[in-house]
Amino acid sequence: MAQVVVEGLRKTYRVAVREPGAWGAIRGLARRRWREIEALAGVSFAIGTGELVGFIGPNGAGKSTTIKILSGILRPSGGACEVDGLVPWRDRIRHVARIGVVFGQRTQLWWDLPVIDGFDLLRDIYRVDPARYRRTRDELVGLMRLGPLLDQPVRQLSLGQRMRCEIAAAMLHEPRLLFLDEPTIGLDAPAKLAVRELVGTLNRERGVTVVLTTHDMQDIEALARRVIVIGKGVILADEPLDAFRAGVLAERRVVADFAGEAPRIAIPGVEERAREGRSLELAFDPARIAAPALIAAIAADYPLEDIRVVQPQIEEVIARFYDLHGAGEA
Numbered sequence: 408m409a410q411v412v413v414e415g416l417r418k419t420y421r422v423a424v425r426e427p428g429a430w431g432a433i434r435g436l437a438r439r440r441w442r443e444i445e446a447l448a449g450v451s452f453a454i455g456t457g458e459l460v461g462f463i464g465p466n467g468a469g470k471s472t473t474i475k476i477l478s479g480i481l482r483p484s485g486g487a488c489e490v491d492g493l494v495p496w497r498d499r500i501r502h503v504a505r506i507g508v509v510f511g512q513r514t515q516l517w518w519d520l521p522v523i524d525g526f527d528l529l530r531d532i533y534r535v536d537p538a539r540y541r542r543t544r545d546e547l548v549g550l551m552r553l554g555p556l557l558d559q560p561v562r563q564l565s566l567g568q569r570m571r572c573e574i575a576a577a578m579l580h581e582p583r584l585l586f587l588d589e590p591t592i593g594l595d596a597p598a599k600l601a602v603r604e605l606v607g608t609l610n611r612e613r614g615v616t617v618v619l620t621t622h623d624m625q626d627i628e629a630l631a632r633r634v635i636v637i638g639k640g641v642i643l644a645d646e647p648l649d650a651f652r653a654g655v656l657a658e659r660r661v662v663a664d665f666a667g668e669a670p671r672i673a674i675p676g677v678e679e680r681a682r683e684g685r686s687l688e689l690a691f692d693p694a695r696i697a698a699p700a701l702i703a704a705i706a707a708d709y710p711l712e713d714i715r716v717v718q719p720q721i722e723e724v725i726a727r728f729y730d731l732h733g734a735g736e737a
């Protein structure tokens with residue numbers, strides 16, 4: 408059953424236009440001029456309980472705006488949206504008790520308080536049963552390796568340390584639905600892996616529904632089974648990640664290392680994509696030639712040191728999709 412339903416969602420921001428110079432400033436005081444930015448131009452999708460969806464798109468596409476509406480922070484200009492049967496901005500108090508939200512760009516913890524005191528405050532705000540709270544908190548502290556950070560004020564934490572605390576904070580009341588807006592921004596590799604593991608575990612083992620926004624395509628590849636792609640306020644794609652990948656760039660690649668300089672290979676349906684010294688990257692259409700046949704054909708004619716079949720990098724797939732749809736930043 409759908410847990411999140413969004414239909415024809417629109418959001419127009421109104422921003423004051425600054426007129427240049429002193430006279431402009433004075434005129435501006437008397438008669439403000441406004442410009443409208445259409446951030447969402449009719450967005451629809453539905454997300455089922457237990458799904459983990461990658462919500463991706465270029466800068467300025469409308470991702471954070473959508474997440475803010477879904478989490479009850481913003482009121483849309485039009486359209487409808489329900490989460491677990493509640494309208495987020497109307498039933499805000501009941502709604503926020505059921506969801507967890509992380510905005511990688513800002514903190515929901517108290518800047519001057521030690522981490523542990525912030526966690527305790529959230530326990531009181533969400534009225535979490537104390538025994539249950541202790542159990543969840545200790546589990547999250549273990550998973551995110553927060554032990555040594557708990558007594559430090561939030562403002563003293565490094566970005567990555569703070570992000571780990573933010574994610575734990577969003578989970579303390581055990582929400583069934585998580586909105587993550589760039590949760591791995593600025594994290595080092597181990598911290599990224601820790602976040603991925605935590606999010607994956609929550610989804611797989613606890614059935615938590617996750618909407619994940621990120622520019623890190625490795626996060627998407629590791630976690631998301633489905634992607635919703637937004638560009639300039641409209642949905643451009645909504646399908647399983649595998650289907651999306653195959654639809655954008657169906658070709659596969661063979662990377663071959665030769666004993667000597669990489670040869671020129673002329674096999675129908677095979678194109679060279681990159682070469683460097685003894686190494687060659689070839690693209691092939693799996694519908695025209697099967698990988699084992701291609702490998703056998705190369706091995707028969709040339710001395711090989713290594714050969715492997717790879718998929719095009721997910722970053723390349725996304726970049727090509729944005730290109731095809733003219734989805735780059737407005």
Ligand SMILES: Nc1ncnc2c1ncn2[C@@H]1O[C@H](COP(=O)(O)OP(=O)(O)OP(=O)(O)O)[C@@H](O)[C@H]1O
Binds near residue numbers: 420422
């Ligand atoms: N508070 C605001 N006032 C005016 N315009 C805004 C406001 N917030 C966002 N916008 C504009 O709305 C559009 C969508 O912004 P949004 O933050 O939703 O994009 P995004 O997809 O999250 O991008 P990014 O990947 O850069 O985080 C942009 O053109 C942005 O400039």
Ligand SMILES: [Mg+2]
Binds near residue numbers: 472588
């Ligand atoms: Mg954003």
